[in-house]
Amino acid sequence: MAAPSHRRALRKRRTLVVSAAVVAAGAGAGVFVMNANATGADLYHQTLAAEDGWAASGTGTTGGAKADSAHTFTVSTRAQLVKALGSASDSTPRIIKVKGTVDANTDDSGRKLTCADYAKGTGYSLPAYLKAYDPATYGRSELPSGAQEKARAAAQGRQAENIVFKVPANTTIVGVPGTNAGILGGSLQVKNVDNVIIRNLLFSATEDCFPQWDPTDGDKGNWNSQYDAVTLRGATHVWVDHNSFTDAPHYDSATPDYYGRQYQVHDGDLDITNGSDLVTVERNQFTDHDKTMLIGSSDKDSTGKLRVSIHHNVWKGIVQRAPLARIGRIHVYNNLYDTTTVDGYAPLYSINSRAGAQVVAQANYWKVPSGGKVAALLSGDGTGSVAGSGNLVNGTVTDLVAVYNAASSKKIKTTVNWKPALTAGLESSAAGLPTELAATTGAGVLN
Numbered sequence: 001m002a003a004p005s006h007r008r009a010l011r012k013r014r015t016l017v018v019s020a021a022v023v024a025a026g027a028g029a030g031v032f033v034m035n036a037n038a039t040g041a042d043l044y045h046q047t048l049a050a051e052d053g054w055a056a057s058g059t060g061t062t063g064g065a066k067a068d069s070a071h072t073f074t075v076s077t078r079a080q081l082v083k084a085l086g087s088a089s090d091s092t093p094r095i096i097k098v099k100g101t102v103d104a105n106t107d108d109s110g111r112k113l114t115c116a117d118y119a120k121g122t123g124y125s126l127p128a129y130l131k132a133y134d135p136a137t138y139g140r141s142e143l144p145s146g147a148q149e150k151a152r153a154a155a156q157g158r159q160a161e162n163i164v165f166k167v168p169a170n171t172t173i174v175g176v177p178g179t180n181a182g183i184l185g186g187s188l189q190v191k192n193v194d195n196v197i198i199r200n201l202l203f204s205a206t207e208d209c210f211p212q213w214d215p216t217d218g219d220k221g222n223w224n225s226q227y228d229a230v231t232l233r234g235a236t237h238v239w240v241d242h243n244s245f246t247d248a249p250h251y252d253s254a255t256p257d258y259y260g261r262q263y264q265v266h267d268g269d270l271d272i273t274n275g276s277d278l279v280t281v282e283r284n285q286f287t288d289h290d291k292t293m294l295i296g297s298s299d300k301d302s303t304g305k306l307r308v309s310i311h312h313n314v315w316k317g318i319v320q321r322a323p324l325a326r327i328g329r330i331h332v333y334n335n336l337y338d339t340t341t342v343d344g345y346a347p348l349y350s351i352n353s354r355a356g357a358q359v360v361a362q363a364n365y366w367k368v369p370s371g372g373k374v375a376a377l378l379s380g381d382g383t384g385s386v387a388g389s390g391n392l393v394n395g396t397v398t399d400l401v402a403v404y405n406a407a408s409s410k411k412i413k414t415t416v417n418w419k420p421a422l423t424a425g426l427e428s429s430a431a432g433l434p435t436e437l438a439a440t441t442g443a444g445v446l447n
Helices: 005-028 078-085 115-119 126-133 147-163 400-407 433-440
Strands: 072-076 094-098 101-103 164-166 171-175 182-184 187-191 194-199 202-204 212-214 221-222 231-233 236-241 244-246 270-273 276-282 285-291 307-309 314-322 324-326 329-333 337-339 351-355 358-362 365-367 378-380 383-385
Touching: 072 078, 078 094, 078 101, 078 147, 115 147, 126 147, 126 202, 147 212, 147 276, 187 194, 337 433, 351 383, 365 433, 378 400
Parallel strands: 072 094, 094 171, 101 182, 164 187, 171 194, 182 202, 187 231, 194 236, 202 244, 231 270, 236 276, 244 285, 276 307, 285 314, 307 329, 314 337, 324 351, 329 358, 337 365, 351 378, 358 383
Antiparallel strands: 212 221
């Protein structure tokens, strides 16, 4: 844990920065809010500060800070983003500045693509798929197979080729301030690479045109989709900072049911799986989403990895997985959880610790509406741990594990086998988070 004098200095620095922004706004000037945890000459070359979470471990996270002019790009279209990313195997440092909104569902000329475009020539159609795998005739014991499932997979593959952007090592991707920078309908894939920074971007409407029906998923089956807005798979040293994630404008409440189950076109917002390690996720906003953040792809993901710090984020209108953690050592601190139902997204739980996960939750703030159940803020399978202290519910210090365990047969353990050390920015009190994080999180804050 950071020394008290160090924590006080960081809090003072953050207060001065926010105060300066408020004064500037009142004077009619442009608002300037700096990330208190970043260092560097400018927004595009900033690197993760020392001791700022797991991603500061070892060599730290510098992204494309060493990029030369030939590997510094400004992009506004899908085609430009693809060109700037280059080959996923090229580790030459690069900086990619996203100016405005990049629409992933467009072709190289900028023409808008629809689900029908991806399905063209594959033989897939949703009515034919629904008829082929209706549980009343197909049954519930086997995954779909045959012509329509092959056609669905082919159409899904076409969409993936268009909307999945593979990020190479030593890359910084940053939204240009003042341009509403973001990626619409796309998925950044950080796979088996090291040293990546993703900042100041709005990720919205990441949707799978071709969800798969799985009659064996649960008691009633489920529709499962692909494409997280950002997915880390075997990635190391990743800093995800000051971004916004949302399903808007297509909310789950507007999606029909087929076979009595929601036709789910959204997957995760930010999933950290397949042995990913040394990740810091800070000052983001997660809104209007169901399965938000998965850490660990299965109960047998990589032991000794999946070390993730999650701090100073806002979660509102989130159903679950904030995060769902397996196996790893996860530090969750100074986050704001607002469990009000928003746009039809009704919360199930916030933090799920399972498969032996070792979660330390410190000084987080939960806003729970009247009638909300505090026992439902946590979840687990009986093998995970949640340690920590200083967590507030509507301003009152609350032992979340004790409340959960009193109401559940699958007890959450209260001890962990590690102690957080990389804790720059940790605030011992969560009382001020609702006000502070409203001004310092999400895309569009950095300048």
